[in-house]
Amino acid sequence: MAAEEGAKEARRRAESAAVTTSARYDPETVKNRIDSLQARQRADQRLLDGHERTLFVVRGVRQVEKTAPIEGAYRESVIARMEERADQISYWEGVRAEQIASGQATNYGPEDIAKGDQVQRRGQWYRVVRVNRKTVSIPSIVGGGWTDKVAYHELSGHIRAEAQKEPAETWVDVEEARL
Incomplete structure (x- = not known):
């Protein structure tokens, strides 16, 4: 009986660890982590x-x-912190490059997407209203009269306006979204 309980606990812990690792290496999480680490690196550089x-x-x-x-001494501690963080950035950029190479993550940017294109975010397709430096503007996700911004690393698909024959099944029209 105790062995069975121990096995169940070990299985539960293994499943929990797998879920945690999966979340830690999610492509959006990895890109957000890189951006956050780089922002902290720039802040420390300003201190120096x-x-x-x-x-x-x-x-x-x-x-x-x-x-x-x-x-x-504070300067020395900031330099040490920046060196450690540079190693972390390097590691996570390597993870991100592997994800892009394997097709697990996308690498869209403003040069890839134009106004009128369709982009996919979390399974839903939206028409691009505006292309920004770090984001695209799409009609409101909840149906309001405003636009929402989606970072390029959150996009999972892209169809150029000229390649569109019919809207995707889950298409959200700008005018319908504003009604």
């Missing part, structure tokens, strides 16, 4: 270099906040 930012402008006069480069 020092930076300035405009707080506000009144009658043509800019009010600027200047931040000096960090020094001493």
Whole structure:
């Protein structure tokens, strides 16, 4: 009886680990992780270099906040943190490249998609209303009169406007979505 309970527990733990690993290596999660790591890397680089930012402008006069480069032990800890993070970025970029090569992930960008094309997001097809640098604008997912933005790495399919013969089964028309 105890052996059977132990086997069930081991099986449950193995299934749980498989689900966790699957979620950790999901293509959208991997790309989001890379973007987040790179953003933190840029923030730390600003700490090392020092930076300035405009707080506000009144009658043509800019009010600027200047931040000096960090020094001493804190600087050394930030450099060490950045080196470790660079290794993480390298690892996850390798994972992402493998996913793209195997067809598990897409690698669309603004040069691939044009206004009027259809894109697929989570099984649903939408007409592209606008192409942005990091996203495409599509009709509201919930049917409102606004548009929603979808990051390129969240897209799972793409059909050029000139290649469209008939709308896909799950097609959402811009005008219908606004009604």
